[in-house]
Amino acid sequence: MAVSLGLEDVFIKYTGLTFIDGNAGVLRYRGYDINDLVQNTGFEEVCYLMTNGELPNSQQLAEFKKSVKEHYKLPDHVMELISDLPREADTLTMMETAFASLSSGDYQWNKENDRKQVPKILGENLGIISNIYRHKMGMGLQNPDPKYDYAEAFLRNCFGNADEKKISAMNAALVIYVDHEVPASTTAALVASSTLSDMYSCITAATAALKGPLHGGAAEAAYKQLLDIGNVDNVENWFKTNILDGKRRLMGFGHRVYRTYDPRMKIFKKLATTLEQTDEQKKLFEIAVKLEELGVKEFGGKGIYPNTDYYSGIVFNEIGFPIYMFTTLFGFSRVLGWLSHITEYVEEEERLIRPRAVYTGPDKRDFVKIQDRK
Ligand code: ACO
Numbered sequence: 329m330a331v332s333l334g335l336e337d338v339f340i341k342y343t344g345l346t347f348i349d350g351n352a353g354v355l356r357y358r359g360y361d362i363n364d365l366v367q368n369t370g371f372e373e374v375c376y377l378m379t380n381g382e383l384p385n386s387q388q389l390a391e392f393k394k395s396v397k398e399h400y401k402l403p404d405h406v407m408e409l410i411s412d413l414p415r416e417a418d419t420l421t422m423m424e425t426a427f428a429s430l431s432s433g434d435y436q437w438n439k440e441n442d443r444k445q446v447p448k449i450l451g452e453n454l455g456i457i458s459n460i461y462r463h464k465m466g467m468g469l470q471n472p473d474p475k476y477d478y479a480e481a482f483l484r485n486c487f488g489n490a491d492e493k494k495i496s497a498m499n500a501a502l503v504i505y506v507d508h509e510v511p512a513s514t515t516a517a518l519v520a521s522s523t524l525s526d527m528y529s530c531i532t533a534a535t536a537a538l539k540g541p542l543h544g545g546a547a548e549a550a551y552k553q554l555l556d557i558g559n560v561d562n563v564e565n566w567f568k569t570n571i572l573d574g575k576r577r578l579m580g581f582g583h584r585v586y587r588t589y590d591p592r593m594k595i596f597k598k599l600a601t602t603l604e605q606t607d608e609q610k611k612l613f614e615i616a617v618k619l620e621e622l623g624v625k626e627f628g629g630k631g632i633y634p635n636t637d638y639y640s641g642i643v644f645n646e647i648g649f650p651i652y653m654f655t656t657l658f659g660f661s662r663v664l665g666w667l668s669h670i671t672e673y674v675e676e677e678e679r680l681i682r683p684r685a686v687y688t689g690p691d692k693r694d695f696v697k698i699q700d701r702k
Pocket of ligand 1: 511541542543544546576577578579580581582583584585627630632635636637
C-alpha cells in the first residue's frame, strides 16, 4: 500500500482562495496577482477579499475596518494572561496561549455566523501580537488605538510611532503572508476544524505547526545564518564549509510547491532596500544577496530557490522588530488565511479529516506479565 509521506502532492480540499503556480512563480488571492495586491491594497482590503470573495468598495471597506477596530481592545483576562507569562517564553507559545484563552467551551459552528467572526478575531489578533511584543520588551500592556488602521495601529502599539514607509512595508508584509494554500499550519487548522472544534482552537493548532524551522521558523533561521556569516567576505567560505561540505540546508531556500523564485521573496527583497538601513542592516543585506547568488548557482538546477522567508527577516528588522518576533509576525498575518480556509472547508465540505496509517509493527504476540519479563 502506497503511503504519501508528508502528504506530498495529496490534495485535501477545493479552494477558491489561493492559486499557486510553483513552476512559473505565480501567487494569486481570489484571482488577483500578489504583486497587484501589495502595490494597490492594504491588509484590511485583502482580508475583506479573502473573507467575502470580492474586493470591497469604499463603503464596504470602511465598514469592515470599523468592525475590526471595535475589537482592538482585548478582554482583561487575556491581557493579564500575557503579562503573567515568563518574559523569556517563546512568542509563538505566547500566541498559542492567548488564542487558546479566547476559546469558549460552548462554541458551535454556525454557517451563517462564522464569517462574521472574522473581524472580531482580526481585532483581537492585533491586540495579542502587539502586546506580546510589549511584554517581551518589558513595557506595560495597552490596547491598540482604534483611531488607526491595522498596520499603523500595530506599529504604534509596538513602538509608539510609525512613519509612512514602515506602515507601507508592514502592510505589504501582512498582505504577502495572508495565505499560501494548505501548508503545514493551515492543514493543522483544517484538521482541528474538521472535528468542528472552535475557531480559536484551530488558530492555536495552526500556530503550533507554524513554529518549526521548516515552516514559519525559517525567517529566523535564515536571518541567523546572515549573522553567523558576519561579513560579505566570509560568504563563500561559510557556504562551502556549512552547506556544501557540512551538508546543512540553506535556510530560506527551497519550497514544497515552488520550483523557481517565490514571488513573495522578490517583493521582500525590494522592500528591504526601500526602508532606511543602518550600516549593520546594509551589511546583512549584502551578505544575503551574495549568499542568494551562491545558493541559486548550486541548487537552482534542482528547483531550489529562495523562498519568502529569505529576506523577510531583514524587512522585519528594518521595521524595528527583533529576531524573536519574526515567526510571530508571519502568524499575525496568516491568522486570516487560517480563518479563510477553515470557514471555506466547514461551509463547503464539512468532512472529518481522518487519514490512515499502514501498520508495520509486530504480528499478534502473547501477552507477558510484568514479573515474567526479562
Ligand atoms: N538547502 C539545501 N538542500 C535542500 C534545501 C535547502 N534549503 N531544500 C531542499 N534541499 C534538498 C534536499 O536535501 C533534498 O536533496 P536530495 O534529493 O539530494 O536528498 C532535495 O532538496 C529535496 O528536499 P526535500 O526536503 O524532500 O524537499 P521538500 O519539498 O520536503 O522541502 C522544505 C521543502 C522543507 C521547505 C526544504 O526546502 C527546506 O528544508 N528548506 C529550508 C527551510 C525553509 O526555508 N523553510 C521555509 C519554507 S517556506 C515557508 O514555510 C514559508
